[in-house]
Amino acid sequence: MPEKFLQPYDPTTTESRIYTEWEKSGLFNPDECVKQGVTQADAPTYSIMLPPPNVTGRLHMGHALMLAIEDIFIRYKRMRGFRTLWVPGTDHAAIATQSVIEKQIKKEEGKNRHDLGREELLKRIGTFATESHDTIVNQLKTMGASLDWSREAFTLDDKRSHAVRTVFKQMFDAGLIYRGLRIVNWDPKGQTTISDDEIVYEERVAKLYTFRYSKDFPIPVATTRPETKVGDVGVAVHPDDARYKEFIGKEYDAVFCDVPIHLTVVADKEVDPAFGTGAVGLTPAHSKIDWDIADRHELSHEVIVINEYAKMTVAGRLEGKKTTEARDMVVEWLKSEGLLEKEEDTKQNIATAERTGGIVEPLPKMQWFVEVNKEVPGRGKTLKELMLDPVRSGTINIVPEHFEKTYVHWIENLRDWCISRQIWYGHRVPVWYKGEEIAVGEEPSGEGWTQDEDTLDTWFSSGLWTFSTLGWPEQTEDLARYHPTDLLETGYDILFFWIARMILMTEFTLGTIPFKTVYLHGLVRDAQGRKMSKSLGNNLDPLDVAAKFGADAARMALVVGNTPGTDMRISEEKIRGYSRFANKLWNISRFILESTQNADLDTPLSAEDTELLAAIETLTKEMTTDIEEFRIYMAAEKMYHYTWHELADKIIEESKPILAGSDAIARASRARLLVTLLDRTLRLLHPFMPFITEEIYQSMPTKDSKLLIVAKWPK
């Protein structure tokens, strides 16, 4: 018996050594598996694209959970003989990454991005992204992820950029991408547009002011943002509101806080007569709803009174003031003019930017949009329908199932997708202008063309992930062989951001689904159930955890009993528990290998031993079904229970007198049984605890492959 078994199991030295051996073998690459004869060339395929972690720093426990789950499916399928591909990659995460660097530069050098310029900023971000990438790759390997590194991709590398430009052009040519002046969510802090889903609403108490524009204006109006009223072009009332009927269609002039305004009273059924005074002051340039109402009544959109820095642009006392200051000044003015009628507290959901925390200012901007309610040429369906159909029909299966309802509900409410961002890091909008001419897709030859300044929403490129990673738009063998992918595993929090967009992009581009099953894991929280965050200091770093307890222990702790779609709690105590389990397995192996050294693996089994073998065969079947049906939390628990409480507590204990006894036939039978059970246990446990099982397997007399990663899954 190897000497290593005389020491307690030491995961830290073992795990890094084993991963190096795996990498050297090349067997994470399915082509190499075929070449080495461990996988049939025509075997069915199984593929997963790793959700690319953002290059914004380090991985957290949520990533560790994702890796554990995906690696379990990958290793299981590989052992079952599938041509198994798991592609790694990272995401440039446009806004998130740029804002990390901008903050850093601001703090260290006191400069903003305009002080540095586009080129210099991108250089700095590039350096950071590279460092961050290296850290992440190291973490992925530490967790034991059996990724095919030869196929690694980055959402912003040349191949993926080419894919992005190609899809953009195709969508543009199909009439599904348009440019238009719309009210967008402007983040004054991040100096960019953000999408509806990047908004977080915070409930606050605000003042609701009831006022009149002037002494002779007949309708009182309620507002929480008096400063915007200098940009008003009208007042809307409900068509049936008896109080205001007589004023509909009338026009008024006033000078509001030094600013001359012209107001038209219109009737619109969107107005709720019960709220406030039942009359809405219309500020089309600074409110989405007002924009729409103004649209319907052909009122001007042109009156802009707030700029990108959330400062007032009107002449007079408000000029250059921040909106918050201007608000107080307008209220003062209303009071002094005797125009303020009421001031009351009201609850308000204020829109803030998820990434920067800035208060979102609705502004009209020229932006690029993907139109979701227009028929896609040749498909007879809109993008929205193409996103809904596969989920409704079950062509795409979501685990847990109830998220299908959430998904459908969300898509049904989907509006056009604003894809342009006013930041520099990312895929630059592939559109070039020269006077009235525009060119889309690739840069045109010739003089005088200038490219659009904006970049694309990061989800535009991650939406292509399942096929851009396989070489599209080239018609590669990989694409033909591994797409659609089998599983997409990610947190339920990006169901809409990412899953929905992948379905949209893939349906449009390839006319197929991107994946057959979506497995959604929950959030990983701390022992008290709080979200892990830097500010709380309750983060567990997967690297620290692996160093302390081993990646195997961390993986088990994350997986056992953790049902899909449900948040879980993790603590060092829990992980410690599974590091003890690893040690238990180590000791089981020591005992079996020690006491069965010359076991004859062909000796007949006694009746009792045959039964014990049948028991693990039943367990194998159950476990296999559990994994196939995505109940890995249960498969893991069953293996834990079997190993400790059946194999160790019962079978090994009962074996001691047999092995020490005088009945040579019983002894031989039991020795064979123990070796066989250990062999099975290692194989069944391998997807969950890859390192320790591989390490023990290397000492097994039952080895039928060089490495456990490609050993056969038992029947």
Added chain:
RNA sequence: GCGCUCUUAGCUCAGUUGGUUAGAGCGUCCGCCUCACACGCGGAAGGUCGCAAGUUCGAAUCUUGCAGAGCGCACCA
């Protein structure tokens, strides 16, 4: 407002299509250095499965109502 989920042992959670005395981990209590393992072994206590009604031969599991917790979407000026 629309939608989704949860409520099971002190704590954290399982319980697959309704079927025998409801499970695990951690914790608690008692006893053990037994020649694989003290990162261990043996044993014990602990639950009217949120509440109420219904369907059923049978409900933690299905239906309805109520109470509490969480989440998503939309959003009123």
